[in-house]
Amino acid sequence: MQPQVDAGKRHRLPEPVRVALRVLRGYRPTVARMRALVRSMATSFVVLGTTLWLLPGVTASGLVAMLWLVALVTAVGAVLRPLLLALATALGGLGALAIGVGVQAVVMYVALRLDPEAHVAGFAVAFVAAWVAVALAAIVNWLADAGTDDTFVSEILRLMTRVRRAESRRRRPDRRWWRRSRPEPPPAGRPADGLLVIQLDGVAAPLAQWAVRAGNLPTLGRWLRSRSHRMTRWHTGLPATTPAAQAGLLHGDVRHVPAYRWYEKAAADGSTPGRLVVTSRPRDAADIERRLSTGDGLLRDGGVSISTAFSGDASTSLLTVSRAGLPGRSTPGYAAFMTSPYGFARAVVLSAGQVLRELHEARRQRVRGVQPRGDRRGSYLALRPLASLLNDLNVSLIAEQMARGAPVIFCDFVDYDEVAHHAGPARPEAMAALEALDHTLGILERLAAEAARDYHIVVLSDHGQSQGATFRQRYGESLAQVVARLAAWPVLSPAGDGRPEPAGTSVEAAGRVEQW
Numbered sequence: 105m106q107p108q109v110d111a112g113k114r115h116r117l118p119e120p121v122r123v124a125l126r127v128l129r130g131y132r133p134t135v136a137r138m139r140a141l142v143r144s145m146a147t148s149f150v151v152l153g154t155t156l157w158l159l160p161g162v163t164a165s166g167l168v169a170m171l172w173l174v175a176l177v178t179a180v181g182a183v184l185r186p187l188l189l190a191l192a193t194a195l196g197g198l199g200a201l202a203i204g205v206g207v208q209a210v211v212m213y214v215a216l217r218l219d220p221e222a223h224v225a226g227f228a229v230a231f232v233a234a235w236v237a238v239a240l241a242a243i244v245n246w247l248a249d250a251g252t253d254d255t256f257v258s259e260i261l262r263l264m265t266r267v268r269r270a271e272s273r274r275r276r277p278d279r280r281w282w283r284r285s286r287p288e289p290p291p292a293g294r295p296a297d298g299l300l301v302i303q304l305d306g307v308a309a310p311l312a313q314w315a316v317r318a319g320n321l322p323t324l325g326r327w328l329r330s331r332s333h334r335m336t337r338w339h340t341g342l343p344a345t346t347p348a349a350q351a352g353l354l355h356g357d358v359r360h361v362p363a364y365r366w367y368e369k370a371a372a373d374g375s376t377p378g379r380l381v382v383t384s385r386p387r388d389a390a391d392i393e394r395r396l397s398t399g400d401g402l403l404r405d406g407g408v409s410i411s412t413a414f415s416g417d418a419s420t421s422l423l424t425v426s427r428a429g430l431p432g433r434s435t436p437g438y439a440a441f442m443t444s445p446y447g448f449a450r451a452v453v454l455s456a457g458q459v460l461r462e463l464h465e466a467r468r469q470r471v472r473g474v475q476p477r478g479d480r481r482g483s484y485l486a487l488r489p490l491a492s493l494l495n496d497l498n499v500s501l502i503a504e505q506m507a508r509g510a511p512v513i514f515c516d517f518v519d520y521d522e523v524a525h526h527a528g529p530a531r532p533e534a535m536a537a538l539e540a541l542d543h544t545l546g547i548l549e550r551l552a553a554e555a556a557r558d559y560h561i562v563v564l565s566d567h568g569q570s571q572g573a574t575f576r577q578r579y580g581e582s583l584a585q586v587v588a589r590l591a592a593w594p595v596l597s598p599a600g601d602g603r604p605e606p607a608g609t610s611v612e613a614a615g616r617v618e619q620w
Contacts (some may be wrong), residue, residue: 133486149171150240152174152237155233155237155240159229161225161226168221169221173221180215208235210235212234213230235449259440259444261551263507264503264555271507275580297559298509303412303516304541305517305520305565307520308529308567323545324542333563341358345387346516348381349566353416354409355402356398356402356609360392365381366381384425386427390426391412403415403514405419406511407419407510407513408421408514410423410514410517412515413425414426423501431501436502438500438501440500450496451493455492455493458492459488460490462484465483465527476573476575497543499544509556520538524537525569528571530571
């Protein structure tokens with residue numbers, strides 16, 4: 105006998121295909137999209153003309169050919185972007201990231217190949233031309249929006265509309281004959297209020313109070329003046345680090361996080377070797393969370409963790425260290441961010457601007473002889489623009505979860521912390537980063553008005569920082585060198601095999617992690 109197959113399973117399409125079809129079905133040519141299309145064509149004319157003038161490998165003869173190319177780029181983008189968005193949503197993770205990197209080049213290359221009056225030397229040239237055009241478009245849009253993020257916010261609002269529409273369809277009873285089960289009907293009335301917790305990493309209370317009084321944080325200042333919010337100090341205790349604070353906030357327990365990194369001794373029975381534990385490593389963060397979690401974390405029962413060290417027992421964790429991995433196909437906001445010209449491409453361009461800005465600011469500190477000052481080279485040149493890119497991605501992910509109606513959302517923004525660690529907590533560069541985060545709070549306030557439920561926004565910090573010289577600047581040698589010099593006797597190998605190693609080796613290993 106043949107095994108009986110449920111009718112629903114027999115007709116069920118593969119998950120990636122169904123996700124892609126849902127995205128395509130939710131696409132609507134609205135008035136806002138048409139208005140954005142007209143603006144995009146005007147921007148494209150300016151941008152493409154400049155790009156063709158700059159790059160010798162791409163040509164178009166005459167004004168008519170240029171106008172035709174603009175129309176082709178717009179039309180090809182209108183056709184291909186929904187398809188690429190659907191594909192990125194279906195793939196998720198690295199697939200969406202790869203599509204985000206190449207989507208602009210694909211649109212540009214197809215349009216150039218379709219235009220008989222245009223010539224492109226190859227896909228590589230089209231790739232370069234596409235990113236040059238993206239950079240110019242970001243500048244033009246920034247000037248057109250008077251330095252605001254209106255274009256970016258409009259794109260996020262359209263994403264929220266699509267998500268709400270998809271959620272509404274999902275909750276409606278499915279009347280197709282092959283479906284044996286129906287989803288539960290939506291609850292009557294508007295759902296209970298939600299909670300959006302925004303962590304401004306590394307911002308001390310005195311600094312925030314001073315910035316509010318100085319008028320540098322208009323969003324927070326307005327909330328405080330309207331009495332919708334109040335500012336309260338809290339003492340972090342020791343260790344004053346992000347992982348320890350988030351362990352307490354999300355899991356209610358800091359006992360298993362004695363520092364940002366520490367050395368765990370080998371077990372007495374030799375079952376586990378001694379090792380260096382670093383909370384920013386996904387493997388170590390996952391191990392720490394297993395010790396912390398009791399199943400009663402802050403984000404249990406449908407909560408969402410975004411860009412945090414630990415999950416807080418959230419049912420959805422995005423960019424969370426302890427649950428390493430990029431968002432998957434269940435997160436269309438990630439795919440939308442990657443494929444939109446106002447998302448990933450814009451963020452990359454702005455991040456490149458952050459690198460140039462950092463080089464200028466670091467040189468200015470050196471020329472002025474600012475003391476004390478830290479090292480602003482090496483990996484920090486990558487971390488600062490990455491934090492800027494992560495900011496926009498966080499906003500997109502938060503917006504999607506608010507559109508879904510997640511009851512509690514917790515997100516950590518690290519922009520200020522990264523700059524303050526290297527430039528100084530009260531230096532102009534750090535204060536500019538803090539002002540940008542205040543602007544982000546204003547954006548989230550606008551987006552919350554379009555959410556599936558009313559959200560109360562809580563803003564908190566995990567620790568502060570103090571201005572001071574480094575150990576090396578004060579004593580002429582690093583702490584690792586002091587420990588290595590004082591520990592003149594041989595120390596056992598971290599591998600636990602009993603073999604001695606040169607003094608200071610373990611300390612130097614920890615030092616390399618510290619620099620990262």
